[in-house]
Amino acid sequence: MSEFSRPVEKLSQSAREYVDLRVDDLKLRTAKGLSISLNHLLSMILVLFCAMIVLLALAFGCILLLGQVIGSYALGAFIVAALFAVLTWGVFRLRGKLFLDGFVRMFVGLFFEEEEDSDEA
Numbered sequence: 001m002s003e004f005s006r007p008v009e010k011l012s013q014s015a016r017e018y019v020d021l022r023v024d025d026l027k028l029r030t031a032k033g034l035s036i037s038l039n040h041l042l043s044m045i046l047v048l049f050c051a052m053i054v055l056l057a058l059a060f061g062c063i064l065l066l067g068q069v070i071g072s073y074a075l076g077a078f079i080v081a082a083l084f085a086v087l088t089w090g091v092f093r094l095r096g097k098l099f100l101d102g103f104v105r106m107f108v109g110l111f112f113e114e115e116e117d118s119d120e121a
Helices: 002-070 073-093 095-120
Strands: none
Touching: 002 073, 002 095, 073 095
Protein backbone atom coordinates (compact mmCIF):
# COMPACT_ATOMS: atom_id res chain seq x y z
CA MET A 1 0.00 0.00 0.00
CA SER A 2 2.94 2.39 0.64
CA GLU A 3 3.97 2.24 -3.03
CA PHE A 4 0.60 3.69 -3.98
CA SER A 5 0.53 6.31 -1.26
CA ARG A 6 4.03 7.74 -1.85
CA PRO A 7 3.13 9.68 -5.00
CA VAL A 8 0.05 11.07 -3.26
CA GLU A 9 2.13 12.09 -0.25
CA LYS A 10 4.72 13.76 -2.51
CA LEU A 11 1.96 15.55 -4.39
CA SER A 12 0.39 16.69 -1.13
CA GLN A 13 3.74 17.94 0.18
CA SER A 14 4.47 19.75 -3.09
CA ALA A 15 1.04 21.38 -2.99
CA ARG A 16 1.63 22.57 0.60
CA GLU A 17 5.03 23.99 -0.36
CA TYR A 18 3.50 25.73 -3.38
CA VAL A 19 0.77 27.30 -1.25
CA ASP A 20 3.36 28.42 1.31
CA LEU A 21 5.46 30.00 -1.43
CA ARG A 22 2.44 31.81 -2.87
CA VAL A 23 1.53 33.14 0.60
CA ASP A 24 5.11 34.35 1.09
CA ASP A 25 5.02 35.99 -2.34
CA LEU A 26 1.76 37.75 -1.47
CA LYS A 27 3.23 38.96 1.82
CA LEU A 28 6.32 40.35 0.08
CA ARG A 29 4.32 42.08 -2.64
CA THR A 30 1.96 43.56 -0.05
CA ALA A 31 4.84 44.80 2.11
CA LYS A 32 6.52 46.37 -0.92
CA GLY A 33 3.30 47.99 -2.08
CA LEU A 34 2.54 49.36 1.36
CA SER A 35 6.05 50.73 1.83
CA ILE A 36 5.93 52.46 -1.56
CA SER A 37 2.47 53.81 -0.75
CA LEU A 38 3.64 55.10 2.62
CA ASN A 39 6.65 56.72 0.94
CA HIS A 40 4.36 58.47 -1.56
CA LEU A 41 2.02 59.56 1.22
CA LEU A 42 4.76 60.98 3.45
CA SER A 43 6.49 62.78 0.59
CA MET A 44 3.15 64.23 -0.52
CA ILE A 45 2.46 65.44 3.03
CA LEU A 46 5.90 67.08 3.15
CA VAL A 47 5.36 68.81 -0.20
CA LEU A 48 1.89 69.97 0.84
CA PHE A 49 3.25 71.29 4.14
CA CYS A 50 5.92 73.32 2.34
CA ALA A 51 3.36 74.56 -0.18
CA MET A 52 1.07 75.65 2.65
CA ILE A 53 3.87 77.67 4.23
CA VAL A 54 4.60 79.39 0.91
CA LEU A 55 0.88 79.99 0.35
CA LEU A 56 0.52 81.46 3.83
CA ALA A 57 3.40 83.87 3.24
CA LEU A 58 1.96 84.81 -0.14
CA ALA A 59 -1.46 85.41 1.39
CA PHE A 60 0.02 87.58 4.12
CA GLY A 61 1.92 89.59 1.52
CA CYS A 62 -1.24 90.03 -0.55
CA ILE A 63 -3.15 91.18 2.53
CA LEU A 64 -0.51 93.81 3.27
CA LEU A 65 -0.36 94.93 -0.35
CA LEU A 66 -4.14 95.12 -0.78
CA GLY A 67 -4.49 96.82 2.59
CA GLN A 68 -2.01 99.47 1.57
CA VAL A 69 -3.66 100.04 -1.82
CA ILE A 70 -7.25 100.02 -0.51
CA GLY A 71 -6.46 101.73 2.77
CA SER A 72 -7.89 98.98 4.99
CA TYR A 73 -5.96 95.89 6.01
CA ALA A 74 -9.15 94.25 7.24
CA LEU A 75 -10.78 94.61 3.81
CA GLY A 76 -7.62 93.23 2.20
CA ALA A 77 -7.81 90.22 4.51
CA PHE A 78 -11.46 89.65 3.60
CA ILE A 79 -10.68 89.81 -0.12
CA VAL A 80 -7.84 87.29 0.21
CA ALA A 81 -10.06 85.04 2.37
CA ALA A 82 -12.78 85.18 -0.30
CA LEU A 83 -10.24 84.16 -2.96
CA PHE A 84 -9.16 81.22 -0.80
CA ALA A 85 -12.80 80.24 -0.23
CA VAL A 86 -13.42 80.17 -3.99
CA LEU A 87 -10.22 78.17 -4.53
CA THR A 88 -11.21 75.70 -1.79
CA TRP A 89 -14.68 75.29 -3.30
CA GLY A 90 -13.12 74.57 -6.72
CA VAL A 91 -10.73 71.98 -5.31
CA PHE A 92 -13.59 70.36 -3.40
CA ARG A 93 -15.68 70.13 -6.57
CA LEU A 94 -12.79 68.56 -8.51
CA ARG A 95 -11.55 66.27 -5.72
CA GLY A 96 -12.59 63.09 -7.56
CA LYS A 97 -10.62 63.95 -10.67
CA LEU A 98 -7.68 65.45 -8.82
CA PHE A 99 -7.13 62.93 -6.03
CA LEU A 100 -9.29 59.82 -6.04
CA ASP A 101 -8.67 58.72 -9.62
CA GLY A 102 -4.94 59.25 -9.24
CA PHE A 103 -4.75 57.30 -5.99
CA VAL A 104 -6.79 54.43 -7.40
CA ARG A 105 -4.52 54.21 -10.45
CA MET A 106 -1.42 54.35 -8.24
CA PHE A 107 -2.60 51.55 -5.93
CA VAL A 108 -3.75 49.33 -8.79
CA GLY A 109 -0.41 49.84 -10.51
CA LEU A 110 1.54 49.08 -7.35
CA PHE A 111 -0.30 45.92 -6.40
CA PHE A 112 -1.12 44.37 -9.77
CA GLU A 113 1.68 45.43 -12.12
CA GLU A 114 4.22 42.96 -10.72
CA GLU A 115 1.75 40.10 -10.86
CA GLU A 116 1.31 40.60 -14.61
CA ASP A 117 5.09 40.79 -15.09
CA SER A 118 5.69 37.55 -13.17
CA ASP A 119 2.93 35.75 -15.11
CA GLU A 120 4.58 36.64 -18.45
CA ALA A 121 7.99 35.32 -17.36
